[in-house]
Amino acid sequence: MIQIQNLNRHFGGRFRQAKVSAIAGLDLTIQPGELFGLVGPDGAGKTTTLRILAGILKPSSGTATVNGHDVVDDAEAIKQELGYMPQQFGLYPALTVDENLNFICDVFGVFGNAREQRIQELLDFTNLHEFRGRLGRQLSGGMQKKLSLTAALVHHPKVLLLDEPTTGVDPVARREFWDILTMLHTEGSTVIVSTPYMDEAERCNRVGLMYDGQLMVCDTPNAVKRMLPGMMFALRADNLMLAENVLKTVEGIHDIQPYGDVLNLLVEDESVGTRITACLHDAGVKIESLRPAPPRLEEAFIYFVRQFSTNHVQEVSA
Amino acid sequence: MTNRHMMAIARKEWLHITRDPMTIFLLAIGPVLMLILVSYAMATDVENVPTVIYDLDQSELSGQLADELDATNVLDVQGYVSSEAAYQDKLERRKTKLVVIIEEGFGEQISTLDGLMSLETAKPKFSFVIDGTDPISAETALEAAMKTSEAFVTGQLGAVLDEQQAAGMADDLITLYRLQLESPINTTVENRYNPDLKAIWDLVPAMIAVALVLPGMSISTVIARERSEGTLEALVATPINKHAILLGKSLPYMITSLINVCLMYVVARVVFDVPFRGSLPLYLLLSALYAFATLSIGLLFSILIPSMEAALWASMMFFLFPGVLLSGMFFPVDVFPFLVKIETIELPVVSGVIINRGMFLQGVGARELWWNIVVLLIIALEGFEIAGRLFKKRIA
Ligand SMILES: Nc1ncnc2c1ncn2[C@@H]1O[C@H](COP(=O)(O)OP(=O)(O)O)[C@@H](O)[C@H]1O
Ligand SMILES: [Mg+2]
Numbered sequence: 001m002i003q004i005q006n007l008n009r010h011f012g013g014r015f016r017q018a019k020v021s022a023i024a025g026l027d028l029t030i031q032p033g034e035l036f037g038l039v040g041p042d043g044a045g046k047t048t049t050l051r052i053l054a055g056i057l058k059p060s061s062g063t064a065t066v067n068g069h070d071v072v073d074d075a076e077a078i079k080q081e082l083g084y085m086p087q088q089f090g091l092y093p094a095l096t097v098d099e100n101l102n103f104i105c106d107v108f109g110v111f112g113n114a115r116e117q118r119i120q121e122l123l124d125f126t127n128l129h130e131f132r133g134r135l136g137r138q139l140s141g142g143m144q145k146k147l148s149l150t151a152a153l154v155h156h157p158k159v160l161l162l163d164e165p166t167t168g169v170d171p172v173a174r175r176e177f178w179d180i181l182t183m184l185h186t187e188g189s190t191v192i193v194s195t196p197y198m199d200e201a202e203r204c205n206r207v208g209l210m211y212d213g214q215l216m217v218c219d220t221p222n223a224v225k226r227m228l229p230g231m232m233f234a235l236r237a238d239n240l241m242l243a244e245n246v247l248k249t250v251e252g253i254h255d256i257q258p259y260g261d262v263l264n265l266l267v268e269d270e271s272v273g274t275r276i277t278a279c280l281h282d283a284g285v286k287i288e289s290l291r292p293a294p295p296r297l298e299e300a301f302i303y304f305v306r307q308f309s310t311n312h313v314q315e316v317s318a
Numbered sequence: 319m320t321n322r323h324m325m326a327i328a329r330k331e332w333l334h335i336t337r338d339p340m341t342i343f344l345l346a347i348g349p350v351l352m353l354i355l356v357s358y359a360m361a362t363d364v365e366n367v368p369t370v371i372y373d374l375d376q377s378e379l380s381g382q383l384a385d386e387l388d389a390t391n392v393l394d395v396q397g398y399v400s401s402e403a404a405y406q407d408k409l410e411r412r413k414t415k416l417v418v419i420i421e422e423g424f425g426e427q428i429s430t431l432d433g434l435m436s437l438e439t440a441k442p443k444f445s446f447v448i449d450g451t452d453p454i455s456a457e458t459a460l461e462a463a464m465k466t467s468e469a470f471v472t473g474q475l476g477a478v479l480d481e482q483q484a485a486g487m488a489d490d491l492i493t494l495y496r497l498q499l500e501s502p503i504n505t506t507v508e509n510r511y512n513p514d515l516k517a518i519w520d521l522v523p524a525m526i527a528v529a530l531v532l533p534g535m536s537i538s539t540v541i542a543r544e545r546s547e548g549t550l551e552a553l554v555a556t557p558i559n560k561h562a563i564l565l566g567k568s569l570p571y572m573i574t575s576l577i578n579v580c581l582m583y584v585v586a587r588v589v590f591d592v593p594f595r596g597s598l599p600l601y602l603l604l605s606a607l608y609a610f611a612t613l614s615i616g617l618l619f620s621i622l623i624p625s626m627e628a629a630l631w632a633s634m635m636f637f638l639f640p641g642v643l644l645s646g647m648f649f650p651v652d653v654f655p656f657l658v659k660i661e662t663i664e665l666p667v668v669s670g671v672i673i674n675r676g677m678f679l680q681g682v683g684a685r686e687l688w689w690n691i692v693v694l695l696i697i698a699l700e701g702f703e704i705a706g707r708l709f710k711k712r713i714a
Binding site for chain 2: 011051054055056057058075076079080082084086088089090091092093094095099103104106107108109148151
């Protein structure tokens with residue numbers, strides 16, 4: 001189990017550097033066996049959070065424990081039970097895939113047959129067999145990510161921390177990655193994965209939406225989406241550009257997002273629908289269809305960020 | 319546990335070293351190569367040392383001697399001077415390195431046998447004034463000048479003796495004269511800037527100590543390299559023991575250092591004919607201690623200095639400069655007395671130079687070197703201890 005209480009971490013502030021607050025007042029509890037998604041844009045504080053949990057970064061204040069071990073006082077005990085995959089490729093670029101894995105096995109004391117078996121198993125898992133002799137630096141971004149994951153799994157960790165495992169990975173490899181994570185989840189591992197992609201967040205059993213060092217919402221993807229007030233419309237029309245411009249002035253529309261030949265509209269309630277039809281008609285836009293649509297995490301996230309920012313501005317000005 | 323971790327790191331570090339051609343080159347034969355290159359550069363190729371002659375005799379024979387001196391490879395006689403002030407001036411302006419003074423009466427002295435049987439002071443007298451700033455070429459030049467002069471005098475007197483023998487001089491008298499011919503001249507040497515010409519023997523042991531800082535310099539970048547390659551984050555997130563990381567990283571460097579010590583010992587003895595007067599087992603032991611001390615400091619730099627370039631510069635200033643100054647490679651210590659003060663600074667390379675010179679040339683042992691041994695022990699253990707304390711398994 002992972003418990004984070006009122007965790008803060010800032011950087012700088014010395015030698016006249018600007019003080020940056022990377023995470024501010026984070027509270028979070030993750031149960032064993034969860035596949036938890038830490039979701040947020042660049043600079044939200046995901047990496048900082050995972051580093052603190054991995055015992056390689058000290059919090060400025062607050063506490064965090066992993067399986068009962070404190071991240072400051074008991075960091076080495078955490079490292080025994082943890083698999084950590086950094087955002088950046090953390091294995092040796094001058095060593096081959098095999099040499100890198102052997103090194104990790106050396107560190108974790110996996111020797112002999114057990115080692116060969118484990119490496120086989122993991123390479124099956126990640127499809128890296130044919131690249132065993134290749135140097136780390138010669139691997140593609142996606143293969144490097146897979147190798148990092150493989151290395152993090154060598155010692156059967158109870159808890160896995162994966163920092164943006166799919167950033168910079170092609171869509172096929174991304175799917176494979178998520179298959180692996182889902183498999184680990186069903187095997188009972190606790191997996192915490194950070195990602196900037198909302199569509200990936202849907203695959204977690206619980207997500208925490210992070211922004212500006214704080215957790216805005218934390219629940220199952222469906223519950224998060226249900227928190228969205230109002231409803232979604234999907235609009236198809238002959239002139240989407242014009243439609244978008246027109247709808248910007250219509251009251252009761254929180255958000256407009258174009259998706260290919262569809263405009264997704266987040267609106268206050270169903271009654272806005274008639275207003276939309278009327279306005280578009282006046283502007284000469286021909287509506288092909290206007291249907292209620294299920295909201296996605298992306299809309300939810302944008303909504304929460306907007307709300308969070310206005311609250312924040314109010315707080316600051318108050 | 320710690321042991322296993324250490325071996326894991328050592329193996330990985332070894333792979334790193336062997337994978338990168340530059341590093342393997344630098345570590346495997348860098349020190350030996352440095353020793354050979356520097357020592358050879360200093361030892362050989364002494365040619366055409368500018369020489370002037372102050373001829374007080376002005377005879378035909380003194381002129382012949384000047385030609386003989388010029389005929390050697392080592393010396394290049396550039397002309398005559400007519401006063402002491404003139405050659406002083408040339409020496410000071412570095413126009414000449416060697417002055418050969420031929421005393422008055424030289425021509426006469428070597429035309430008869432009279433001088434040969436008399437006192438040392440009555441023998442043909444030569445004075446040499448030499449600029450010893452560059453000890454190796456000074457010594458070579460001086461030796462050439464003495465040999466040539468001696469051979470010239472011996473030749474001349476030998477001819478006179480042959481004439482006397484033909485003229486019927488008694489045989490036992492001839493034998494007596496011939497015996498005297500073995501040291502026919504009386505020389506005085508005035509060494510201008512470097513009284514007891516430091517020779518190659520002095521340089522080679524010092525260079526061994528200096529060359530052995532290369533592994534220490536190399537290791538000063540290892541942590542910075544992990545940081546810049548982004549591998550430090552993954553490494554510190556493993557449960558690996560932090561002292562094992564430091565020891566494991568040192569181990570391959572330690573091994574290459576010891577291999578180099580053996581190679582350099584052989585090169586010093588065989589190639590440069592340097593005598594070794596101490597105890598070999600003690601020498602190996604102290605060399606290992608010295609290597610450990612430089613590696614400890616290198617590791618400490620590695621932990622303290624976040625960039626590879628800065629770490630390399632720091633270790634260069636710390637290891638290489640004092641060692642090079644002390645070795646006499648560029649400036650003879652006797653000429654610049656302040657350099658002697660370096661000996662009193664407790665740097666590993668200083669103790670290394672003192673130990674190497676002492677064991678090669680003076681044959682001293684642990685009793686005479688105790689202070690330097692203590693210094694190295696403190697540097698090695700304390701350096702490693704502080705490195706271990708400062709190295710945090712964290713990234714910021
Ligand atoms: N080592 C550091 N030094 C200074 N600032 C940092 C450091 N690490 C992170 N930050 C800052 O903290 C904030 C959060 O960063 P990070 O945790 O990396 O976010 P994310 O992983 O979500 O992109 C950013 O503004 C970043 O610039
Ligand atoms: Mg990040």
